[in-house]
Amino acid sequence: MVPQPLAAHRPRRPPARRAARPGPRRGFSDNANGNIIRHAGRTLVLGDGGPLPLELDRELNTAARVDFDGTLPAGFAAHPQHDPLTGELHAIATSHEPPHAVHVVVDVHGRVRRTVPIQLKRPTLMHAFSLTEHYALLYDLPVVLDPAAAPRAPYAWDDGHGARLGLLPREGGPDDILWVELAPCFVFHPVNAYETDRGLVVDVVRHPRVFDNDRLRPGETCPTLWRWTVHPASGTVVEEQLCDRVQEAPRIDDRYRGSAHRLAFTTALAPGTGELLGGPSLLRHDFAAGRTEAHHLPPGRTTGEPVFVPREPCAPEGDGWLLSFAHDRRTDRSELRIVDTADFTGGPVAV
Template identity: 45%
Template sequence: MTTPAKEPFRGALSPVTEEVTAFDLPVTGTLPPELTGLFVRNGPNPLVPDEPRNHLFRGEGMVHGVRLRDGRAEWYRNRWVRSAAVSRALGERRRRGAAAARADISPNTHVVGHAGRILALIESGFRPYELSEELETYGACDFDGSLPAGFTAHPKLDPETGELHAVAHATRFPFVQHLVVSPSGLVTSVVNVPAPHRPVMHDFGLTRRYVVLYDLPVVNSLAAAAAGEPMVYDWDDSRPARIGLLPRGGTEVRWFEIEPCWVFHTLNAYDDGDRVVVDVIRYPRMFDGLRLDGNSLPTLDRWVVDTVGGKVTETRLDDRPQEFPGVSPDRVSRPHRYGYAATVPDLHDYFGPHGDVLGADGTGPVADDTLLKHDFTTGSTEVRSFRRGHYTAEPVFVPAAAARGEDDGWLLTYVYDPERGASDLVVLSAEDFTGAPVANVHLPGRVPLGFHGSWIPDQG
């Protein structure tokens, strides 16, 4: 095992060094008054960028947020998530529930709203951290004592029941854990799926009937964890790849073999009679020898699981390299017509062997300026490109309150503007995907490329 590069955060991923609060943000265009709430995004923003042990997946989490109300952009804030180590480094008191030693992680992967809480998330069995509406850290969250261990970075909200589903894994777990959090914010169901080989399940699928598990050749490496490696995932050629269907409310998983691959993210999944349809971003290989790239490009693929015949049909839907997929939150676990994603560069140009980012500035290979809108009914894809040097983050769909169709709503994303040297919150019409932005909220600084975020609407 080799030592990670000393500067994994460069180019579009270069961290910002200050926490900023700005009010009454300038807006070009017109913000829809219906967009009343908080747009938040999480990502790694290391306090010490040149720390030799830095890794893209392990930088301290920083949440960026813009508050919209009544057609105005009231404020922008960016805040580090205060784990014990972050609080100590900033000279602050330790927050409640903050863990110590190796379990002390500043969640950097996602941020969601549920049951009146704002939660910063990371995978691998760590607890979420709860944030205030102003993005200050309250402390670690265990859902009022009902969470048995850790949580996941990719929970899925059932739009009909209001339940939040999650799948957690960890190096120390000889199982994968499915959790259900009630609309009131209590864990009401815990199912441990035996997995002594300790597979990594970064994401999963959810349908009306099933929790869809991905048992792929990437495993939690006990040897890497014991050696203190920053990356503990490894591709295991001896492991087959399979999809598991766990009935909601059940405990027994039915497994179906597929071709070896890796999946970071699910676009969506749904039931179709005796079949289960799962749309994913698929990599042929990943974490080869603890490396991030794995010599593979991500494509949009569809898996159709025939629960009667016991077979899985695998189909390529779009071969453009892409990531950060999503659908309308109203379509999660239901059939969808539209899906959204951001294109990504060739990972050979993007990452070095240990997650170190290649390229010296935001206009190099680490930056990408294109969003995609897939129409799965017509089989067509619209391409939305920003100008060269503008890099864009994950698009988040917000449906209109009285939506006339599945794509009646807005896409929200952060886009870096090199002419200003700062980022904008860009609001696009999902129906008029390639048209002029509905609004650009001009932020006072740069939002580095990061991972995932959410629209958290005001309640009532």
């Protein structure tokens, strides 16, 4: 696997309309520390609360804020979703100002082609969302924004807010959203969602509560893997726990994003540490076989969210490599570990 220059596949496009650096802010925070993606030839750094994306140059320096050539009316989101069929980028952008959420669709040329305002009771933390063939799924859960406490501790658990999942048709309007009530919980990272004859299947990492006793450390309860089967006709949902191991940071083979998946990779966490972003091993879930396998790191090392790379474009689902950074607490150094999924429980093929 030979790393490619960041600009190797940059398409020709007109000069970007860039806000002055540091430029105007969007939302209550300018902290873009949530995600890095590539879209329309740009490397973008993203964050929660509606800040504009920050574009990185080839040396990974911050070049400018990006409003998609003047087509983005407000802020953006930490975890947009690429549609693997159309190449478009979908996002649920949240804000402390009404209507508090907007469905944004960015075309393959890097310009916003569609926005749909979504009226929420209060501004909530929607760190991510899910995308299926016909729906954008909204997680309106009981973690609400307190602008007075921003930016240090802006979010808090609110028992009175309730929990619900919104089904927004991809080309529908705000009045077309179907809201389905859920048991109170929080989801930072959905695994994937897809449609079947029986309804929508939504796999998530579910936290019982977050930002409740400690507003600075969200890992106060044990997140586990769950499946929600949503029946749009009746507006009901069946909730089922798939695995009781404590875990976070799910990834799938992104070629299957929005369609039925068999495999998912997660990071196993050490209960009681309050650690949300790293743990001592990686997990592979085979939902068809009902089996979970672990790739364990050497003692003293903690790994974070993995990235899956297919072995070749037409490789079977999950056949390729997992890349993840691991931190060695004893030396305070990090390493990039590459695991061949053909020998998932064995040692890495490169470090």
